Amino acid sequence: MRNLCVIFPDQLNPEISSILNFDKELDEILICEFKKDFTNVNHHKKKIVYQLSCMRHFQSNLIEMGFRVNYVKIDDPNNRGDFYPELQALKREKGFEQLIVTEPSSFDELSSVKRWGELFKVRLDIRKNNLFMCDIQEFKKWSMGRKELRLEYFYRTMRKKFNILMDNEKPIGGAWNFDKSNRKTLKNNSNIPEKYSCSIDDLTLEIIELVNREFKNHFGKTENFEFAVTRKQALNAVEKFMHERLEYFGDYQDAMLSEDPWLYHSHISMYLNNGLINAKECIVLAENEHKVNNAPINSVEGFIRQILGWREYIRGLYWLKMPDYKKLNRLNAEKSLPSFYWDADTKMNCIKESVENTMQNAYAHHIQRLMILGNFALITGIQPEDVNEWFLSVYADAYEWVELPNVTGMALFADGGIIASKPYASTGAYINRMSNYCDHCQYDVKEKTGEDACPFNYFYWNFLERNESKLSTNPRLGLAYKNLGRFPKEKLSAFKNNADNFMKKIGKGEKV
Ligand SMILES: Cc1cc2nc3c(=O)[nH]c(=O)nc-3n(C[C@H](O)[C@H](O)[C@H](O)COP(=O)(O)OP(=O)(O)OC[C@H]3O[C@@H](n4cnc5c(N)ncnc54)[C@H](O)[C@@H]3O)c2cc1C
Ligand code: SF4
Structure with missing residues (x-):
């Protein structure tokens, strides 16, 4: 040959x-x-x-x-x-x-x-990998001489380069970013279309049997396998998203809902990441939906930003910063990952449901990953190695190049702010505003301390206090530190005691 x-x-x-x-x-x-x-x-x-x-x-x-x-x-x-x-x-x-x-x-x-x-x-x-739109060397060139490698500037460069959503030199719709319109909450899932589902053929059936036999101790379930497994099927899944969900993708991009793990997201990351489909064809389809007035600019721009912006940017950063990036732990987080990330056995309903969705589907949408599972690991100080291992294991779309920067950079701030301009840390109030998880939780989202208090509340304030020397000069945390400063000393001690007790209970194997 x-x-x-x-x-x-x-x-x-x-x-x-x-x-x-x-x-x-x-x-x-x-x-x-x-x-x-x-x-x-x-x-x-x-x-x-x-x-x-x-x-x-x-x-x-x-x-x-x-x-x-x-x-x-x-x-x-x-x-x-x-x-x-x-x-x-x-x-x-x-x-x-x-x-x-x-x-x-x-x-x-x-x-x-x-x-x-x-x-x-x-x-x-x-x-070169022609399934990506930004070559590794091209990203390196873009990064040179820049003090900060922010997504927003990279994304604008890509929009201009590929002439996507552009009207001459200006962005269509008069703005590069419609994030402010993309924070609506959902009351129920009654209007959300059925997600794409593919029936399994004999080949897949044989593999399901093989996996149940050879990998029986692995995480998750094989039941109700519905992913596309061919390029043709994956393209059908993309088309279905374009026609049925894209319209509301932007509005509900940050929403979470107890009854629905899929919402208006596209569920195509696993198809993009193993090559069944490529980024360019998805972007062209989304842009066309806007041209024919099937989807508003906030949705189309929001979707394109994820793929042309975030996805390419994350890959560029991975290659720019590896191999050192894998070892970063700027906040010196040292705790082990609690076992409820593997078995969902926790009283915290938001985590319980997000882990259950993950076990069932090998999928969770971005806000569950970032603001529930990532946020909790960040504010409790779980070591990046454990968190990365978990995220790499449990999602069908997880490959190191995309998982690692999202976890180490975006979720854990362990890179000291290369990717995120501030840590994505929040109290339960954010989760309560963007979801209905707290309605069914054993903890009280309104309580900051005490046995029944939402753990996200005391861990959040304790996280800020613990990391004051590293984070208090971050301009985007100015207000948070001002608010922290308003708490009396006793309250700060109560946050710390509650946080320590919670961790002790985990150590003793108690359900938390
Ligand atoms: C802690 C954490 C871990 C993550 N791990 C992965 C991972 O292993 N693999 C992965 O593909 N994505 C990962 N993401 C990014 C994002 O959550 C998923 O791409 C998205 O949830 C996939 O679902 P979807 O296809 O329905 O996405 P949609 O919400 O419909 O978005 C459309 C597409 O945009 C791309 N995209 C959006 N955000 C990102 C991002 N931050 N980085 C890269 N691509 C993005 C994806 O290809 C996605 O399919 C992670 C995010 C966080 C916060
Ligand atoms: S109360 Fe706290 S732990 Fe319970 S669901 Fe709400 S945010 Fe999660």
Whole structure:
């Protein structure tokens, strides 16, 4: 064979750069399912089903298109468990002159791929990942000389570059950002359309059985598997979102609702992140919905900002700051992750429901991740390593490049403010305003201290006090520190005592 093109599990797109210029007579593809990729952390069962099913459907699709594919299944007795022995064996059996890959999404994987040329004594062609809109080098160039790497400026650069929602040099709608219109709350879910749901085929059924057998101790459930597993199905899911939910995406972007884990979000991150669909096609579809007056500017801009802005920015930062970023812990958070993140056994209803949703769906929307699960870990001082491991395990869309900056930077402020201009910390009052979780909680959101007080309240104030030397000069926390200063000393001690008692109870295995 001439070229061996290796396709990684999160590059499942027939237009991926590693197979551009593929010669169907001379070249072959290698795709591998390695157990280590699914056991490096306690990945959600549904995430494993999703990933394996997408990979096997993609293989069939490639074969139908006439590609020659060497496919190593996870349960194949000859599976060698890693790329090095697989490539060695393939070189012995068939020989290849050149290895072609699209740059892998994780820092460690790229570091090991860079050694392949030398190891196998062949030419190595590492190509840019054409599923993203901002190249890693381009982001690096954008970041140079800037004191702060704020999303807003990056996002404007991208809007201009791709001429998205632009009217000549001006943003359509007269503003770059409609965040202020995007904070409505929801009373109930009676008007929210049914989410996309795909029936399972024999291939997926077989994988569900495999996962229930081989990964039975992993987190989460395989029941009611409804994700798309092919590009065609994922595009249907995107279309359904565009026609039925995008209109209200902006309005209810920050809302939370007890009865509904899906709301008006798009639920497409897992399809974007393993390559079934790409960012550009989603952005074009959303922009068209605005052009034909099917969706208002606050929704369309809000959605496009997430994908063209946040997603690309997060990836750029990951590559700019790795490998050091993984070790950051600027607030010196040292506590262990409480077990209720794994079993939902807590009296705090907002956490209980968010973890239950996660167990069931391998999905939680952004505000549950940031303002409930992330917020609690931030204000209680859980160590970034534990929190990152949890977030990497439990969501179908979780890959290190996107999970790590979101957790370390956005949720935990452990990077000292590279991503977020202030910590996303809040009391229960925010959760009560944006959701109905507190209506069914054993704690009282109005109480700041005492047995029945909402833990988010005393942990929040204690968090500010604990981190005063690091955070009080942050201009966006001026008001918070002014309010902290108004509490008498006894109240501050009560916050601390309540926080310590809560942690002691966890240590004793009591339900909190
Ligand atoms: C603590 C924490 C951990 C997170 N971990 C992940 C993760 O592992 N994988 C992941 O894809 N997203 C992660 N996010 C970002 C975001 O929460 C998810 O992308 C989103 O909830 C996915 O649901 P959706 O497709 O319905 O998104 P929507 O709300 O419909 O948004 C549309 C799309 O925008 C993109 N997007 C939005 N926000 C972000 C963001 N902050 N970073 C990157 N892309 C974004 C996603 O591709 C998403 O599909 C995390 C956020 C937080 C606060
Ligand atoms: S009272 Fe506090 S712990 Fe209970 S749901 Fe509300 S915010 Fe969460």
